[in-house]
Amino acid sequence: MDITLHKKSNIEGHIKIKLIPGDYQPKVDEKVKEYSRKANIKGFRKGKVPTGIINKLYGKSIKADEINHLISHSLNDYIKEKDLQLLGDPIPEFEKTEDIDWENQSEFEFEFAIGIVDDFTYEVSPGVKLKKYVIELNDETLQSSIKDIRKQHGKMNNPDTVEDGDVIYGAFKHIESGKDSETSLELSDVRKKDKKKFLGLKKDDLLTFNLRELTDEIVVARLFTMTLDEAKELKGDVELIVKNINRVEPAELNQELYDKVLGPDNVKTEEEFTEKVKETISSNYGRESDYLLNRDIRNRLLEKTKINIPDDFLKRWLKHSNKGKVTQKDIEKDYTHYVDDLKWNLIENQIFRDQKMKVEKEEIAKAARNQIINQLGGPSVADIYKEQLEGIVNNFLQAENGKNYLNIYNQVKDEKIMRFVRENISIADKKVKLEEFKKLVAA
Secondary structure: OOOEEOOOOOOOOEEEEEOOHHHHHHHHHHHHHHHHHHOOOOOOOOOOOOOHHHHHHHHHHEEEEEEEEHHHHHHHHHHHHOOOOOOOOOOOOHHHOOOOOOOOOEEEEEEEEEEEEEOOOOOOOOOEEEEEEEEOOHHHHHHHHHHHHHHHHOOOEOEOOOOOEEEEEEEEOOOOOOOOEEEEHHHHHHHHHHHHHOOOOOOEEEEEEEEHHHOOOOHHHHHHOOOOHHHHOOOOOEEEEEEEEEEEOOOOOHHHHHHHHOOOOOOHHHHHHHHHHHHHHEEEHHHHHHHHHHHHHHHHHHHOOOOOOOOHHHHHHHHHHHOOOOHHHHHHHHHHHHHHHHHHHHHHHHHHHOOOOOOOOOHHHHHHHHHHHHHHHHHHHHHHHHOOOHHHHHHHHHHHHHHHHHHHHHHHHHHHHHHHHHHHEEEEEEOOHHHHHHHHHHO
């Protein structure tokens, strides 16, 4: 067998594999004998079918199967032996094998296009300066959160007339198209200056209004069960017949509410409750800040790390590896995202190798355990399942043919890489208000 690498450039090339009979024929002969021993062919006793008959009936397919099997393993072994860092997988050059005569041909040549990872350098040092945006928790936000908690655990009633904050259940009909729906409209989804149209409405009242002028396409799509594009095109007036009015009376700040939200007897006073809510919000804000910082780190490294990408090969590989699932138009549309994800994966893997990082089984089990505990409702609920917890974790990691294990492995790996980067660059905290933070996230 002759395997050679032909480089077109530092990032593209071909691997050629040439076979002669001595490479594959012994395996073919062995398989023919195996068929002869197992074949059940009319006119012959089982196990006594002549190899000539087997060759005549199955020889061509046996030969093709064995050669394809040999090519696949030899290609993978060669890539490992030469330590080739490839982008995607090798792509068979099918047009060069279309005319193979499996029955009479004795020598074969196969060719695979490859994309190669070129050498690159990244910077992870104190010279990389980024900001971590820390959300300021003001009293207005805190009180708004407490108000939401009280509403979430409040009691529903049905008043006679609509007031601000109510939910109107009714029959909606788009006059021009005839589209109709019986559903709910939350007044909080209506623009502030237009809410007065609904205030004071009673059961069975009829109101005609232009829905697109009062709210956004997301609400319109939900009301009429349509796509956002369809909602954008929905023009003209809508009729509403009020069927019912729903109002939530906020729960009182008392022990019953404290126990529902934080567990029995964890807090006793309004001050303690407020402090716990504050801690929870701060923790949530912390996760949001971490998410934004990680995004900024990724963007910074992508921007400053030059990696040569074989665009023609990559586009071809994306189409080849997603047969029938994506078109060339889809690839061109999303190509920038494909490339960014690929580059980030290359940078992460290079950091992982350079720092000689490892992900141990114990770390994977711990991460899976924490994830399951959170899904169960936190440590207090998990105590109920304490004896079964390890079994649940093991079953989870073995499920989905190892997919869950791989997902947790990658999660732990990504966290290690990001922790290393954060510990070795310069990060300065900057306090911002919630609205400013939302704009930064949306940017």
